[in-house]
Amino acid sequence: MVDDGSLIFAVNSWVSGRRCTVMGAFDPFGKPVAPTKPQQDLLAKYFPTTERPIVLDTKAKSDIGFRTNGANPNVGVYVGNKTIIFDVHARLGDDSKRYLEGGATVTTDFDGKVTGQAYTLTAKDGNASLGGGYERKGTQTIESVNATWDKWSLAGKRSRDGANKDRQLDLSFRASERVTIKASWRPDVKPPSTPPRMTSYSFDKPPVVPNYSQYMVTFEIRLP
Structure with a gap:
């Protein structure tokens, strides 16, 4: 229990010979919420965590799920009132000035029908960058491209x-x-x-x- 009345927790377990750490939190009203970065750091002091802990997370106000944290790729699964959201984000290159990263989000209903999808890809090299995105929700599609130089x-x-x-x-x-x-x-x-x-x-x-x-x-x- 922390000062604001929230309850934070962490669970360590072994899965297929590997350590697995799960972190989560509940607000003062008992609703599951994503733990903040300071709360995650506090839990890490008392629980030996892995490089990629699984953290309770949200993408919108109406859903809750888990995502991997730390080394990429980061993967998340979220469940809402009528939807399931699958999210993945990966980055190639450790240099903050030169890398290639991309992400994909797919939303389905409980019957497995795809109701929305979004994809992004960005490349950066020094002062120059090039990126693009595609999003589809129902009958609406959005395509975007952006480039920067100096x-x-x-x-x-x-x-x-x-x-x-x-x-x-x-x-x-x-x-x-x-x-x-x-x-x-x-x-x-x-x-x-x-x-x-x-x-x-x-x-x-x-x-x-x-x-x-x-x-x-x-x-x-x-x-x-």
Whole structure:
């Protein structure tokens, strides 16, 4: 039992001649939750752990499961109200400036039917990186690609849902640590044939004006 009323636990066992460590936690109301990193470090002081402990984890508020922790690949299985989520993430290369990593997430219902899937792949070499992703949920698909080199970055995204599609391409230049200039192209954005009617005339909360521009240049300034 820890100071905030949560209950944390760890179990050591031997499976096929290898040590296996499982960590988990319960919140003050008795709900199983993922143990925080400080809680995992606290358990590791009292339990001899393996290089890849299995940790109670969540991917969303409505699911709970276990994932391996430590050396890659990391694998997780989560169970929700109506879904089962299988998640795997692997990384090739120990150098933080040069590596190749990828991940895959597949969601199924309790009958084994795939309801969603997502895949990512990223390669990094010094100041340059290249990555892409694919996600499908129901009839909607999202494809993305991004590349960076020094202060420049390029990001493209295309989403489709039946006959509807939405594409966007962004080119950014980081002029300084706080200033970024971004040019965007959105070829599928079109204004409606009938202008939207004003439904609110409040000065305290003025209505948001929709942006139907296909070309934009944005200056982003981060305040200290």
